[in-house]
Each structure stands twice: as C-alpha cells, then as structure tokens.
Amino acid sequence: MIFEVKEGNFAYKQGREILSKVSFSVKDGQILSILGANGAGKTTLLRCMLGLLPWSAGGSYLDGKDLRKIPSRELWKQIGYVPQAKPLSFVYTVKEMVVLGRSAHLRVWEQPGAEDWAVVEQCLKRVGISHLQDRLCSRISGGEYQLVLVARALAAKPSMLVLDEPESNLDFKNQRIVLDVIRRLCEEENLSAVLNTHYPEHALDISHLSLLLLPDGTSVFGSASEILTRESLEKAFDIPVYLEKVKIGQREYACVFPVSQPAEEKEETER
Amino acid sequence: MAEPFRGKGTEKMKGSNRKKGLWIAGTLGAIVLLSIAAIMVGRYAVSPRELLQAFFPGLFPGEEVPAAVQNVIFNIRIPRILLALLAGAGLSAAGGAFQALFSNPLATPDTLGVATGASFGAALGILLGLPGLLVQLCALGTGLLAVVLVYTLGQGKTGSSMIMMILSGMVISALFSALVSLVKYTADPQDVLPAITFWLMGSLTGTTRETLFMGAPLILLGMGILYVLRWKLNAMSLPEEEAASLGIPVKRIRWLTILGSAMITASVVSMCGLIGWVGLLIPHVSRMLFGNNNQSVIPASMGFGSIFMLVIDTVARSATAAEIPVSILTAVIGAPFFIGLLRKTGGIRT
Numbered sequence: 318m319i320f321e322v323k324e325g326n327f328a329y330k331q332g333r334e335i336l337s338k339v340s341f342s343v344k345d346g347q348i349l350s351i352l353g354a355n356g357a358g359k360t361t362l363l364r365c366m367l368g369l370l371p372w373s374a375g376g377s378y379l380d381g382k383d384l385r386k387i388p389s390r391e392l393w394k395q396i397g398y399v400p401q402a403k404p405l406s407f408v409y410t411v412k413e414m415v416v417l418g419r420s421a422h423l424r425v426w427e428q429p430g431a432e433d434w435a436v437v438e439q440c441l442k443r444v445g446i447s448h449l450q451d452r453l454c455s456r457i458s459g460g461e462y463q464l465v466l467v468a469r470a471l472a473a474k475p476s477m478l479v480l481d482e483p484e485s486n487l488d489f490k491n492q493r494i495v496l497d498v499i500r501r502l503c504e505e506e507n508l509s510a511v512l513n514t515h516y517p518e519h520a521l522d523i524s525h526l527s528l529l530l531l532p533d534g535t536s537v538f539g540s541a542s543e544i545l546t547r548e549s550l551e552k553a554f555d556i557p558v559y560l561e562k563v564k565i566g567q568r569e570y571a572c573v574f575p576v577s578q579p580a581e582e583k584e585e586t587e588r
Numbered sequence: 589m590a591e592p593f594r595g596k597g598t599e600k601m602k603g604s605n606r607k608k609g610l611w612i613a614g615t616l617g618a619i620v621l622l623s624i625a626a627i628m629v630g631r632y633a634v635s636p637r638e639l640l641q642a643f644f645p646g647l648f649p650g651e652e653v654p655a656a657v658q659n660v661i662f663n664i665r666i667p668r669i670l671l672a673l674l675a676g677a678g679l680s681a682a683g684g685a686f687q688a689l690f691s692n693p694l695a696t697p698d699t700l701g702v703a704t705g706a707s708f709g710a711a712l713g714i715l716l717g718l719p720g721l722l723v724q725l726c727a728l729g730t731g732l733l734a735v736v737l738v739y740t741l742g743q744g745k746t747g748s749s750m751i752m753m754i755l756s757g758m759v760i761s762a763l764f765s766a767l768v769s770l771v772k773y774t775a776d777p778q779d780v781l782p783a784i785t786f787w788l789m790g791s792l793t794g795t796t797r798e799t800l801f802m803g804a805p806l807i808l809l810g811m812g813i814l815y816v817l818r819w820k821l822n823a824m825s826l827p828e829e830e831a832a833s834l835g836i837p838v839k840r841i842r843w844l845t846i847l848g849s850a851m852i853t854a855s856v857v858s859m860c861g862l863i864g865w866v867g868l869l870i871p872h873v874s875r876m877l878f879g880n881n882n883q884s885v886i887p888a889s890m891g892f893g894s895i896f897m898l899v900i901d902t903v904a905r906s907a908t909a910a911e912i913p914v915s916i917l918t919a920v921i922g923a924p925f926f927i928g929l930l931r932k933t934g935g936i937r938t
Contacts, residue, residue, distance in 0.1 A: 369829050393835030400830050406691040407825050407880040408937050417823050421835025428819045428883065453937055473835065 318395065318476045319344050320366075320509065324375035327358070327365050335361055337534035338375070343526065345476065348503050348510045350520035350541065353530030354554050359513045362530070363481055366511070367398060393421040397470030399480040402462050408455045411465050415440060418472025433472075440468040444498050460491025467498060478502070480512040484519060492516075496523050517545050517560075521571040529553050545571075608884075615891035619673065622895060626672075626902045627665045631909075634661060668795040668905075669898060670804070675792070675856045676866055676897025678807040680889035682849035683867025684874065685814045688821035688882050689845050690750055697853040697867040699754065700846065701761035705734025706857035708764045711771040711784045720794055724802060724858045731854025734760050735846065750828070789913030790861040792901050799859055806855040813848030814886055817841060821882040865918040866893055869926050876933040896922075 321342040328334040335358040343349045353359050364370040366377045368384050377384040379395065397418070418440070419433040429437075441447045444464045449457055454465060463483055470478055483499065484492040500523045502508045514520055520527055520541055527541040531553050537544055547560045550573070557576040562569050628634045634642075634657060641653045642661050682697040690699065698704060709730030713723030738760050742753035768788070775781040820841050823831045832838050856863065874888035900921060904912045 364829070367833065369832060389832070389837065390835045393833060398830075398833035400827070400833070403827060403830075405826065406693060407688065407875075409822060409880055413822065413879075413881050417826075417834055420820075420823055425820070425837065425841065426816045455937075469834075 318509065319378075319380055320396075320477055320511070321378045321381075322366050322375070323378065325362075325365060325372050325377070326374040327361060327370070328373050334373075334534045336365065336530075336536075339528070339530075339536050339538075340375075341526070341528050341538040343477070343509045343511060345509050346503055346507045347526055348499065348512070348524040349526040349528060350524040351511065351513045351528045351530065352515075352517060352520055352545070352550075352553065353536075354532060357530040357532060357553070358534070359530060360481060362528075363479060363511070363513060367396065367479060368392070390421050393475075394473055395475050395477065397473050397475035397478045399463075399466045399470045399478060399483055401481045401485070402459065402466060405454070408453050410450070411441070411446070411452055411454060411457070412437060412450045414454055414465055415469045415472055418469035421473050436472055436474070437468075440471040443471060443502070444468045458491070460487050460494060463487065463491070463495050464498065467495070471502075476508060478508055478510045478512075480510065482513045482515065485515060492519070499523060517550055517573040518571045521545055521573070611888075612891075615888075615895070618895055619891070619898070622898055622902075623669050623673070626669050626898055627661060629902055630660075630665065630906045632656075632660050634665075663797065664795075667797050667800045668792050668901070671792055671795045671800055671859060672897045672901040673894040674804055674807045675860055675863065676870070676893035676895070676900075677890040678811055678852035678856055678893075679863060679867040680870035680874075680893025680896075681811055681814045681886055682852045684871030684882065684885050684889040685817075685821060685845050685849050686867075687871055688825045688885075689842060690754060691825040692754075693872070694868070697849055698761070700738045700757035700850070701734045701764060702731045702850045702853040703857045703862055704761045704764040704768070706731030706854045707788055707862055708767045708771070710787060710858065710861070711768050711775075714784050714787060715771050715775050715780060717780075720796075721798060721802065724799055727858035728803075728806070728854050730764070731857060732850060734764060735850040735854075739843075739846065786913065787861045790863040790915040790918075791904070791911060791913055792860045793905075793911060795859065803855045803859040806851045810848040810851035810855070811890065813844055814852075815890075817845060817848070818882045818886040821845070821886070822880075825882075860914070862915060863897075863918060864915045865922045866897060869918075869922050870896060873926070873929055875937070876929055879937055 319342060323340055325336055325339040326334060327336040339362060341349065351359050351362060361370065365372050368377065379387060379392070384392065415437045416429045416433055419429050419436060422433070423429065438447070438450075441450055444467050446461060446464050446468065449461060449465070454462055457465070467478070467480075467483070478499070480499070484495050487495065496519055499510055499512070503510055524541045526539070527544040528536055528538045529544055529549055530536045532555065537549065547558050550558045550560070554575065557578060559574055559576050561572045563572055624639070628636065628639060637648075638653060638657050639661070641648055641651060642658055645653070679697050683695070686695040686697060686699050687693055689695070706727040710723055710727035712730075713726035718726065738753065738756045741756035741760070772781060772784055775784055820836060823834055823836045824838070824841060824845070828838055870893040871885055871889045873892055874885045878884040878888055900914060900917045903921070904914050904917050
C-alpha cells in the first residue's frame, strides 16, 4: 500500500496558513516521522491526512485513490490510528478496549464474536501484553496503556499505523519499548507507520523517512538521515542544536539536544 | 506459548459465562415472582387461590371468581405492573445510554430536556381538561418536540459537538420548565393545580390497558434500539475523533441513541409523570456489579430497573391509605440503597 499526501494546505477559516503545500509518500514497511516545533501543526497534519479535518487544498491518497472517496469503514480497515492517551470517564478492561478496534469490521447492529476475540488475543500477544488482558486500563502504567492503544489499532488489521506522539509522557525505558514495538511491526509484518514525535533522536533511530515542519508552514521531506541535520533542525526549532552519532554494538544512535544561548549572543542574533 | 494462553482464556470465559447465566436467570425469576406477588398485594388483597382461579378457570370446578377480583387483576393490577416494569427498564437503559454517549456519569434520561418537554405537554393537557389519552398524546408530542429542538440547536457551524448539545438541552429544559410554571400559575388552585402537581411527582395510578397499549410500543422500540447498539456505546464514550477513527459512524449512532432514549423517556413521562433517580441510579448499580462495559450495563439496567420500579410502585400503592408519589419513594428508598452498594463495592471502576 502506498499512502500519499499531495500539496496539502490547511488554514483555519480566518488566519494564517498552518500547513502549506505539504507532500510526502510512505510505502509498506517504511516508518515516517513528523517533526516540528510546538504549534507547527504536527497534530493538525495527522488529522488532515486521515480526513478527520478537511484539507483546504490538496489531498491524501491511498494507492492513488482520494481518501475522501473511500467509505469510512473501508478506510479504517486499512489505517489504524493511535491517538494520544486521554483520561476517560468510563474505564474499560484492556480486552474490552482492544476489541473496540474491531469496529470497522462490524456492522452497526453487530457485536464482537469469537473470531473478533481471537484477533484481540493475537494483537495483545503481538505487542507483548497478553498478561494484562483482564486488567482495568486505569490500573496499568502509561507505557502499558500506550501499547493497549497500539493493540487496539492493530485489531482492525490495518496495513498502516498512524501514531500521535506515541512516546510522549513516558519514561525512557517505556519510550524504548514502544518504539521497538513499532519498529518490529514494520520490519516483521511489513506495516507502514507515520508518527509524530518531539524527539529527533527517536526519528533518526527508527524511521526511514522524515518530514520536518518549518515555522512558516512549509516542510521538507526525504530520508530521515538527510533531512534531520543540524542545520535543518536549527531552522525548524530556531535554536542552536548539538548533534552527534554514537555507535553502540551494531546500531548507530543519534544524540541530539538544544544548546542554550548566552544572553548577549541572543540579542545579537535578534538584531 | 499459544496453548496455555488460549486454554486459560477460554476457561475463564466459561466461568464468566456461567456467572452471567445465573445472573440472567436470577433477574428474570425475580421479575416473575415479584410480579405475581405484586398482583396479590394491595388495598384489595387477592388470595393465591383466587389468583390461580382467575388465571386457570378450570382448576377448581364449581367455584366462580368474583367479577370484582377479575377486574382488579386484569384491568388494574396487571397493566400497572407491566407499566412499572417497562418504565423502570426503559428509564434505566436510557440513563445508561446517555451516560455513555455524553461520557458523563451524571447524565440522566432528562439531560436533553425530553422529560421537561413532556411534562409541559401533560400540564397543558390537564389545564385544558383533556381526557387521559389526549393528555398522554400531548405529553408525548412535546417531549419529542423538545429533543428535536435540542438536536437542531446543537448543530453548530462546525457540526454537532456534545457540549453544544448538552448546553442546548439545558436551555430547552429551562424553557419548558418555565412554561410548566406558567401553566401551574394559571391553573385553578382548587382542583386543576393539585392534579398537575400530583402528576408531576410521578404516579402510575391512572394506568389502563388503553394507556399501556399506546405507550408501550414506543418504550419497547426505544429499548430495542439501545439494546442493539449497546456495544457501540463503549466506543461512543471515547472522544469523538477517536471513535470515528475506529470506523464507527459516530453521527448515526449518536442520532439513533438519542432517538431511542427520547422515545422511552417521552413515553414514560406521558404515562406516569416525572420519575426521578431511576435513570441515574440503576445504571450505576449495574456498573458497580459488572464493570463499565455497556454490553452488560444496558441489559443489567433493564433487569434491575424493572425490579426496582415494580417494588417502588407496589410500596407506593399499598404502604399507606393514600398513594405516595413515586418520585418521593425512588429517592427515599433509592438513596440509602445506593449508598450501601457504594460502600460495599467501592463504587464504579475508575
């Protein structure tokens, strides 16, 4: 499956353009990470690309077909969306939560049956949380809950996952676990993934492709290692950046952090 | 690895299925037994022997059931008991559905102003001196009108948001309750005003076969809709965008749920006035016992709601010489019961 966004523009009714001519494409097995400063429109982009918010111009395409022309049940069988975890008024058990992912396969009057529960068991196993199936979603850790949401998205049997900041609000061990699950799904099961992240090092670590949103609404798209350079990150986040690659065992990791500007220097650059 | 997991899962499922079966059988059994008891209890007591005779005329040859007993059983008690069962089941299911739909544990069947709308229709009907069936029709009409108004007002420029819907529900509710006050203000304080006031406090007194035949189909249809949609309500309690991304047709299910609940509430209010508490209390009782999954909350609410209403109504008509308004009893009996359960189970699962 190929997912594409072509020249997507978005602006709220009155006001500046938030996204301007955003284009990218993702194929099976690829991971695309979207980076940008707070307010650059990362979440807006995810919502637009999924049709949850209408593009002002341009569009999203699934295997060349305009997303707006795909019936919603068909669409959500192919794309699994993992939202940011929000507190809920009514708490369900892990199993009850994950089976909701079967909704796109069931008609309005249908209830999940044995087949759906089998898919739930299998999805819980794929993300490694089978032992939690009867626990309440409020009685598990934030990292475990994030995996529940991933399992719920998998339950639709999609060929692409879209994740909104999957590793935010987690400690670094749980960030590692969530990222590894995403990478494993893409490598072993040939799923594609699009994710928002605040961490350039995570993007460099797991993604093949990257889209960097710049403050003026434009964006750059390409292979992660080419796009996420010191210069472009400095431009996107408007702060000096330190970037170094470290090799540990067989894998190369990136070490990225912003550097604080001394007061006088800051004034000079502003001038 | 696969085997032990599967084995454990199905074993657990079997256990929970057996437990579920016991609960269903127990609840249905309780409904039947309590209904039979309720036929016999009352200011005019019916003996078990008379009851058997009335139902099976050939059982005691040579003995004739007095016409008065026949009349009490078939024209007064049974319609009233059926209405109590239906009203309790319907209001509880509607409350449970609204709580999930608005993802708000404090929602009640009246959240969108249906009950207030219906009481205006009824008060107006009583003021105009209409016969019982027309009063009922009037109440039904204004109740459904209220929900249509709320639904139309709730459609903002960017589509309908739940907050807009709840706000317009409050506005419409306030409007109709002002209109009810207006009707009461103009009513004759000698006879019409007490009739309206008593009616507003809720009572199943006037139930006849005719009123039941007119109101019951709507309640049953509404309950049917909510029962069919019960699993979808789980997804509806998530944020709207999240539900949509699961492939749920959010708008259609929201509309159907509101329609089903409105049919129930308008119809119940049109037959027996305002009955508070049931729609809030019973769904929470179900949640405390079985968890938040609406697949069990909705049917359990129907079962417990009908038992609760039947007991309340039987007490209302037989405890004292004069009939006690139902709303007073639901609160007086309901509150301590609810608090007891809250202590015992530790509340709903959060």
